[in-house]
Each structure stands twice: as C-alpha cells, then as structure tokens.
Amino acid sequence: MQAIKHSPATHTQADINLELLPETQRSLISSLLANAAQAKPQQANELLWKAVKEMSRTAVLSALRGEEQRLCHSIEELRSQLKTLAGKVKKHQKQSTTEN
Structure with missing residues (x-):
C-alpha cells in the first residue's frame, strides 16, 4: 500500500493512504506532493x-458519505419498526372489535 507520512512542514501529522481515495483525488494529491518535493521553498509551501x-x-466528503450511509440504515430500521408496530395496532384493533 502506498502511504505518505507527512512532515511537520505540511501542518499535519496524519498518515494518508492514497489507495483509499478516488483516482482523480489520488492523482492530484500525488502530483502536488511530487511537485512540492522538487520546488523552491515558497512554491513547495x-x-x-x-x-x-x-x-x-476528501476527509470531509468521506465522513459525509459515511454519515449518509448510517442515516439510511437508521431510516430502514425505523421503517421496519414502524411496520411491526402497525401490524400490532391492526391486530389489537381486530381483537378489540371482536370482543365488543
């Protein structure tokens, strides 16, 4: 796996695994870092x-996608619970009308 350890000069200590990024972002970041390594200090910065x-x-977009997936899953769970409750209500209503 290709990982880049950023030096303090990049203002972050994070390890970035470029293989996890979409191809366009991976290419952009790789070329920016490669060009920075060969540039004069001001341009490198x-x-x-x-x-x-x-x-x-990229990190923000990834987090938003994860949150969207989590919310979709929660919505599906709530729909399932709602169907179960609706079934129980109908069953209870039937029992109430047959008892009266």
Whole structure:
C-alpha cells in the first residue's frame, strides 16, 4: 500500500493512504506532493497547502458519505419498526372489535 507520512512542514501529522481515495483525488494529491518535493521553498509551501486542503476536503466528503450511509440504515430500521408496530395496532384493533 502506498502511504505518505507527512512532515511537520505540511501542518499535519496524519498518515494518508492514497489507495483509499478516488483516482482523480489520488492523482492530484500525488502530483502536488511530487511537485512540492522538487520546488523552491515558497512554491513547495503553496503546493503542500493545496495537497493538505484537498486531503481535508476528501476527509470531509468521506465522513459525509459515511454519515449518509448510517442515516439510511437508521431510516430502514425505523421503517421496519414502524411496520411491526402497525401490524400490532391492526391486530389489537381486530381483537378489540371482536370482543365488543
């Protein structure tokens, strides 16, 4: 697996596993980091900041996708519980009308 350990100069200590990113983001971040390694200090700093911003954006999007999946799962669970409760209510209503 290709992982990049960021130095303190990138303003983050995070390990980023590029293989987990979509191809376009992986390519963008890889090229930004490669270019930064060969650039003059000022340009390198700008390129590193762009890479960090892209990684942050990617992390936020990934978190949102995870939250969306969690919410969809919760909605499905609630629908199932609602169907169960509706069935119990109908059964109880039938029993109430037959007893009267």
